[in-house]
Amino acid sequence: APVQSDTQAMIYLSQFGYLNPKVRNPSSGTIIAADTMKKAIIEFQAFAGLNITGELDRETAETMSLPRCGVRDKVGYASDSRSKR
């Protein structure tokens, strides 16, 4: 099933390095600005080759639900590399 809520999307985006990892724990009470969330979604969409909408649209939510690799980064949480070649 696709990611269904902003909270799930926030957890995903933080888990894979698009948002501050503190957001991984929703009970931490972290509140993020709408434009921070939008920027993270845009970065994810760009990396995943999706249409850039900045919104948690259906295609984006479905992509977040795909099985994937959870490779650990050096700081201890999983992330996609977004550095330029």
Next chain:
Amino acid sequence: YALQGSRWRVKELSYKIAKYPKNLDHGKVDVELAKAFQVWADQTDLTFVRKTKGQVHIEIRFEKGEHGDGDPFDGPGGTLAHAYFPVYGGDAHFDDAENWSIGSYRGTNLFQVAAHEFGHSLGLSHSDVKTALMAPFYRGYEPHFQLDVDDIQGIQALYGKKASKTPMSTGVKTTTTESSVPSGEDAELCNDASVDTVFRSAEGVTYAFKGDHYWKLTDDGIAAGYPKTISRSWQGLPGHIDAAFTYRNGKTYFFKGSQYWRYVGKKVDGDYPKQISDGFTGIPDNVDAAVVWSGNGKIYFFKGSKFWRFDPSQKPPVKSTYPKPLSNWEGIPDNLDAALQYTNGYTYFFKRGQYYRFNDRTFSVDTADPAFPRPAGYWWFGCK
């Protein structure tokens, strides 16, 4: 591709399967993981040696939930596995809650995920090329798995090319004999500049096919000594090819009627021909032309007044919204002969001896002087 920043300083690496998956035979796991290492060994001078005890470079474990590294697995789906880069030890962990499978569309293919994870163990980060093995998303079982050229470039950036042989065929001396047909027959291309197909090889050579013959094209037109006979250079390949392209994996695909062939350089790459309906599900027989769009790795097929977009990373590879009208490509005529995306970024379409230059920024045929279409004989084949 993206490099994490560390790599191994030795070329012989040892590995150990410290904990096997619960649902698979140990012997079969040994074979699949060895194959997954071999994917990388084929492209470099790295060798991998399996040990059953003692210290190794890369330790492999199938674990569930929390397993001691502070990054617990999450049960079926979601995260399938993770691995450490060389500087952090290179170990690879697989979620044993997944239904690991071998050679089956059911479950999660062990070989493909292991090859991906071992890429991390060797120093590769996630790629943003969707068709690359190192893309982060699992794309389902691929019975004819091949590394993407992006993966090959990544691993060779870390460890260099294989000294003994280059699987992409660059530098591989082909054993087939190329024989020229009588000179003067190239005039045929100048008398009638229509072609069956035009494509670029992985080595960057542009070829034009027509009937049973082919020509090598240079900046100045046709290279000396051409035409040659297709079947004598690409053994097993018939004449009168419908379409051809070289994909990002460096392999060249030829289409004719209901069949297709795959070659590495001029050497057939397995048991071909195969049915288009099997290898390119959703694509019709008797296509007019095909081209790989370099920006996204998708393959566009053209036939009559329609086109299809084939994305090898998607299931199904052709969306239900296809075919679409070729008129979407402003200025491109129906019933094409050939298509080619050139190194300058333009896509060229050929029809009845003329060609069109398509600009992907305006998504239309370029306005230029002289205007398109232009005679292909003069501009592409150097005919007077």
